[in-house]
Amino acid sequence: MSDPILAPNQEAFLAHIRARLANSRQSPHPGRFPARAQAAGDVPRAGAARRALIDRFVAELTAVGGHAERIGQPGDLAVYLRRLAESADRKLAVREDDPRWREPQGAPWLAALAGSGLEVVTASAARATLAAADIGITWADWGIAETGTLVQLTGPGRARTVSLLPPVHVALLPAERILAQRSELMRILRESGPSGLLPSQVVLITGPSRTGDIENDLTIGVHGPGEVHVLIIESEADTAETATGPCGDGEAAPW
Amino acid sequence: MSTSHTASGQRAGSSGHGRAGTTIYQRAAAAVRNTRLGEAVRRTTDRFRFARRRAVAALDDFEALREHARRIRAHTIDHLDYYLAQLAQRVQAAGGHVFFARTAEDAVNYVLEVARRHQVRTVIKSKSMISEEIELNHHLEANGIRAVETDLGEYIVQLGREKPSHLIAPALHKSRDEIAQLFSSVAGRPLSTDTPTLNAFARAQLRHEFLQADMGITGCNFAVAETGAICLVTNEGNGRMVTSLPRVQVTLMGMERIVPTMDDLDVMLELLPRSATGQKLSVYTTIITGPRRPGETDGPEELHLVIVDNGRSNMLGTEFQEALHCIRCSACQNVCPVYRHIGGHAYGWVYGGPIGAVITPLLKDLRDWGELANASSLCGACTEVCPVKIPLHDLLIGLRKETNAHRPAPWGERVLFRLWAAVASGPGRWQAALRLARLVQRPFLQDGRWRWAPPPLSHWLTDRELPAVARQSFREWWQARSDRPTSGHGVPTPSSHGAGAVPRQAGGAKR
Numbered sequence: 001m002s003d004p005i006l007a008p009n010q011e012a013f014l015a016h017i018r019a020r021l022a023n024s025r026q027s028p029h030p031g032r033f034p035a036r037a038q039a040a041g042d043v044p045r046a047g048a049a050r051r052a053l054i055d056r057f058v059a060e061l062t063a064v065g066g067h068a069e070r071i072g073q074p075g076d077l078a079v080y081l082r083r084l085a086e087s088a089d090r091k092l093a094v095r096e097d098d099p100r101w102r103e104p105q106g107a108p109w110l111a112a113l114a115g116s117g118l119e120v121v122t123a124s125a126a127r128a129t130l131a132a133a134d135i136g137i138t139w140a141d142w143g144i145a146e147t148g149t150l151v152q153l154t155g156p157g158r159a160r161t162v163s164l165l166p167p168v169h170v171a172l173l174p175a176e177r178i179l180a181q182r183s184e185l186m187r188i189l190r191e192s193g194p195s196g197l198l199p200s201q202v203v204l205i206t207g208p209s210r211t212g213d214i215e216n217d218l219t220i221g222v223h224g225p226g227e228v229h230v231l232i233i234e235s236e237a238d239t240a241e242t243a244t245g246p247c248g249d250g251e252a253a254p255w
Numbered sequence: 256m257s258t259s260h261t262a263s264g265q266r267a268g269s270s271g272h273g274r275a276g277t278t279i280y281q282r283a284a285a286a287v288r289n290t291r292l293g294e295a296v297r298r299t300t301d302r303f304r305f306a307r308r309r310a311v312a313a314l315d316d317f318e319a320l321r322e323h324a325r326r327i328r329a330h331t332i333d334h335l336d337y338y339l340a341q342l343a344q345r346v347q348a349a350g351g352h353v354f355f356a357r358t359a360e361d362a363v364n365y366v367l368e369v370a371r372r373h374q375v376r377t378v379i380k381s382k383s384m385i386s387e388e389i390e391l392n393h394h395l396e397a398n399g400i401r402a403v404e405t406d407l408g409e410y411i412v413q414l415g416r417e418k419p420s421h422l423i424a425p426a427l428h429k430s431r432d433e434i435a436q437l438f439s440s441v442a443g444r445p446l447s448t449d450t451p452t453l454n455a456f457a458r459a460q461l462r463h464e465f466l467q468a469d470m471g472i473t474g475c476n477f478a479v480a481e482t483g484a485i486c487l488v489t490n491e492g493n494g495r496m497v498t499s500l501p502r503v504q505v506t507l508m509g510m511e512r513i514v515p516t517m518d519d520l521d522v523m524l525e526l527l528p529r530s531a532t533g534q535k536l537s538v539y540t541t542i543i544t545g546p547r548r549p550g551e552t553d554g555p556e557e558l559h560l561v562i563v564d565n566g567r568s569n570m571l572g573t574e575f576q577e578a579l580h581c582i583r584c585s586a587c588q589n590v591c592p593v594y595r596h597i598g599g600h601a602y603g604w605v606y607g608g609p610i611g612a613v614i615t616p617l618l619k620d621l622r623d624w625g626e627l628a629n630a631s632s633l634c635g636a637c638t639e640v641c642p643v644k645i646p647l648h649d650l651l652i653g654l655r656k657e658t659n660a661h662r663p664a665p666w667g668e669r670v671l672f673r674l675w676a677a678v679a680s681g682p683g684r685w686q687a688a689l690r691l692a693r694l695v696q697r698p699f700l701q702d703g704r705w706r707w708a709p710p711p712l713s714h715w716l717t718d719r720e721l722p723a724v725a726r727q728s729f730r731e732w733w734q735a736r737s738d739r740p741t742s743g744h745g746v747p748t749p750s751s752h753g754a755g756a757v758p759r760q761a762g763g764a765k766r
Contacts, residue, residue: 007343007353009361013564014336016357017510020571021333030334035518036323060535097552124552131466147536156550160499164492182524182536186517189542190482197349198482200548201498204540209492212532213408213424215431216299217450222407222458223465224492224539 036183045180053145053178054232060148064207065220066228068148072235074112077172080231081116081135084168090134093118094125094166097157100139109172113137123159136166140230142185143178149206150230151185153199160201169205169225175234279603279626286597292428296420296598299427300589306533307586307640314529324526325644327519328580335571338480338513339562345483349545351558359389362563366391366472366505369559370400373503375469379461381487381494382406382425383474384583385507385563387418387605388618391472402472403464405493407457411437420599420607422585423531428598461493471497471555475508476582477523478560479542481516485560487541488527490534495541504546504555510562511579523582526642530584566618574653578613580643587637587647593630602627609637609647616654625658667710692724 018028045053058068071077084090093113095101101110113120120137121129142151150171152163163169179185182204189198209224220226286292311317331338343353356362362385370378378400380386392402392413404413408425412418414437419425426434435448438456446452473494477486485506487494498504514520520542528534547554570576588594588608599607604615604624612631616624628651631637637647664672678688699705705721707713727735 005344005347007347007355009355009357010340010343010353013355013357013562014340016564016568017336017339017571020568021336022572024572024576025333030330030337030515033327033330033515033519035516036522064534064538127466131462149536154548154551154554156548157552159552160495161553164495164499183518183521186521190517196482198484198542198544200349200543200545200551200554202542202544203495204536204542206534206536206538206540208538209490210538211407211454211491212299212302213406213411213426214434214450214453215295215429216302216424216427217431219450219454222454222491222493223405223461223496 046176050175050178053180054175054234056145057143057148057178057230057232060146061207061228061230062148064148065210066148066207066230068230068232070232070234072233074108075115077109077231078112078115080229081113081118081137081170084135084170084229085116085118088134090168091119092129092133093120093135093137093170094123094130094133094162095120095137096139096159096162097122097124098139099157123157123162130161131165133166135168135170136162136164136225137170138163138172140171140173140177142188143173143230143232144180144182144185144204145178146181147206149182149204150228152203152205154201155199160203163203163205164224167221167225168227168229170229170231171205173230173232175232178232277603279601279630282601282603283593283597283630286601291430292598293596295428295430297595299421299424300595303424303532303585304589304640307530307589308533310529310533310535313535314525320522320525321642321644324522324642325580327514327522328582328643329577331513331515331519332511332571332576332579335510335513338515339510341480341515342478342483342513343560343562345480346545346558346560347483349483350548351483351545351560354559354561356561356563356565359563359565362389362507362561362565363391363394365559365561366507367394367398367400369503369505369557370395370398370470373469373557375400375503377401377403377464377468378470378472379464379468379497379501380404380409380472381474381489381497382409383472383507384419384422384605385474385509385565386472388565389507389563391507403461403468405461405464405497406489407454407491407493410457410461414438414441418600418605421588422583422606422608424585428600465493465496465500468501470503470505471501473497473504473506475506475512475560476527477520478508478513479515479517479520480513483544484517484520485543486520486524487543488524488537488539489541490532490538492539495539498541498543498555499553502555503557503559504543505559505561506543507561507563510564510567511581527582527584530582530586530640530642570614570617575613575617575650577645578610578617578650580645581610581614582643583610584642586640586642590636590640592632592634592636597630602630609651610645613647613650613654616658621654621658622661625654625662628652628654628658686728686730689724689728693726696723 061068069080100106138152140150141153154160189202208220208226208228209222210218210220211222212218314320346353354365356365378395380402395402404410409419411426411429411434420428431448434453435446438453439446442456446456473487475485476488514523524540528537546556546558567579570579587610591608594608602611606615609631612627615627631651633648635648641647678684699708700723703723705716705723708716
């Protein structure tokens with residue numbers, strides 16, 4: 001390593017390893033190790049390929065106990081949240097202070113929150129308020145179709161706890177952000193961000209929190225949310241899509 | 256929570272030489288007699304192994320994936336010094352602190368120092384096998400710091416003052432009645448034994464701990480050298496709590512838990528949950544790079560990565576290096592006929608099953624722990640399911656050799672084998688010995704089988720039985736029936752040994 005700052009004990013620790021390995025290994029330098037061959041293709045997909053991804057995402061998420069709903073309008077969000085609130089007397093929701101709420105396309109969705117009848121606070125509220133919230137609302141950064149997985153990144157205003165502390169997590173997922181495979185996410189993570197630095201936390205969420213630690217009896221919602229609702233936002237443009245997609249445009253992840 | 260306060264202190268009391276004074280044979284015998292334990296272990300391991308089988312069958316080319324994973328692991332461990340240096344540099348570049356701990360003591364002291372600097376009173380922990388290895392909870396408690404395990408299984412095990420008995424289902428040996436009793440003593444009121452009640456109690460109890468703890472301690476499933484990321488794989492969400500709520504995060508990492516790139520991480524994520532629980536992906540895969548950044552409202556202000564050797568380097572450059580390829584999925588435990596009968600505690604330290612029988616003697620001491628290598632039937636089921644293709648049963652044979660090279664056999668055994676060598680190396684002596692055995696065996700037989708014998712054979716026969724030497728050997732039978740003269744094949748072949756020992760296959764004995 002060219003970096004002159006060594007961690008405490010690093011030199012002696014690594015020298016010991018080097019000495020142990022000296023007899024067995026072929027070369028002291030690792031060289032390049034070939035990565036797994038990946039199926040090539042546009043990421044994300046458009047048109048029919050995208051519709052197939054949405055179907056797969058919904059099927060996989062449902063299989064692990066999550067709820068998926070396709071919506072089109074901000075009004076749909078208000079209706080969904082209202083139903084969720086009334087079904088179990090839920091009153092307080094917390095949302096991330098995500099820059100996307102403030103973008104021109106985001107504003108109507110923010111307004112929809114107000115129309116849900118829930119009291120909605122942001123993640124910068126006191127921790128006690130956050131911990132008392134019934135519902136956490138986030139924008140998902142990506143979805144992964146093959147496993148029904150949501151991907152949440154941290155960043156300014158993007159809290160780790162909104163999708164974690166409340167017993168119900170509602171995520172908004174634009175359909176064009178659904179990837180086919182996790183390997184595509186890995187590539188995107190690797191290639192984006194300033195100076196190759198990943199966000200401080202990337203979390204892949206696949207269904208509700210679960211455990212089998214009591215006599216192998218599957219239980220939902222042990223520490224994290226027991227309910228995960230993903231509202232997939234489909235646009236009319238989906239069928240006539242020609243845009244480059246969020247990989248290259250200005251709406252990319254805000255880190 | 257005063258119960259958990261004292262829990263780990265007592266647990267750590269049984270440190271060092273397993274359960275003082277017992278051998279694997281004694282512990283195994285006791286475990287086998289515990290029928291409730293056997294039922295519990297088989298119920299959970301059955302569910303895991305069948306789920307694994309389905310998950311693996313759903314992949315296009317599992318074998319190719321396995322082989323690729325094996326090569327990643329072999330390459331990484333072969334260049335461990337390079338990748339650890341890269342990791343340290345990347346973690347520091349992301350604002351984290353790195354500490355290299357050669358021994359358990361180094362690791363413990365570093366964690367205590369960080370805790371002291373931040374005046375930590377309560378630590379919340381997500382699952383870390385290495386913290387069991389270094390008995391961290393004991394040392395924290397001894398220094399006036401409460402340590403609370405937050406994985407539900409680990410929490411149960413901590414309340415019961417025990418060690419985990421399975422890599423991913425640490426409390427699989429506990430019945431719901433026992434769990435309800437433990438929880439009731441914390442609650443100060445009787446709780447019912449149904450899962451929702453017990454789960455709700457643990458959730459509420461631990462939620463309180465999450466929100467007020469000063470420091471979080473985690474293990475590490477994988478660290479990624481090229482990005483400096485730490486990856487945690489959990490189902491409950493406690494790992495996310497521990498890395499989101501406290502001011503300080505300390506991650507303990509066995510020095511081999513590293514992959515070079517994000518692509519390699521992806522391969523491991525394809526294999527680990529499938530091999531462990533049969534899930535396509537665990538509920539939460541958390542990838543952490545450095546502490547919280549400016550503008551973020553939660554996450555630790557300080558992040559420490561402690562890279563621990565604690566005996567691992569003993570395996571480097573030896574025939575046992577492949578044991579460091581392990582990704583701790585537990586698939587080998589779930590299929591092992593020995594583990595399935597005796598559970599994890601009988602192995603005496605923190606790692607059970609085939610991988611535990613391999614690494615425990617290597618991490619600790621071959622002389623005291625080498626006997627664990629005998630806790631295997633060498634059936635090879637472990638090797639067959641290992642997602643990174645560690646030849647576990649070959650390593651167990653290697654350990655047996657190594658152990659016996661250091662420890663001369665008892666004189667009785669040596670005399671016996673000399674005698675055997677003398678008898679078996681001459682056809683005349685062999686035939687004579689068979690005739691003698693037919694006479695001598697009579698008092699020891701029951702239903703045509705040896706049921707007991709005088710020492711030193713008695714020990715061998717406690718768990719096995721030996722067919723009686725047949726009235727007529729295959730060779731004698733053949734000779735009596737055949738007109739052909741026996742041509743000069745005087746030396747007994749393995750098959751003629753067999754014919755002598757197993758009457759049913761000797762044909763003549765039945766007629």
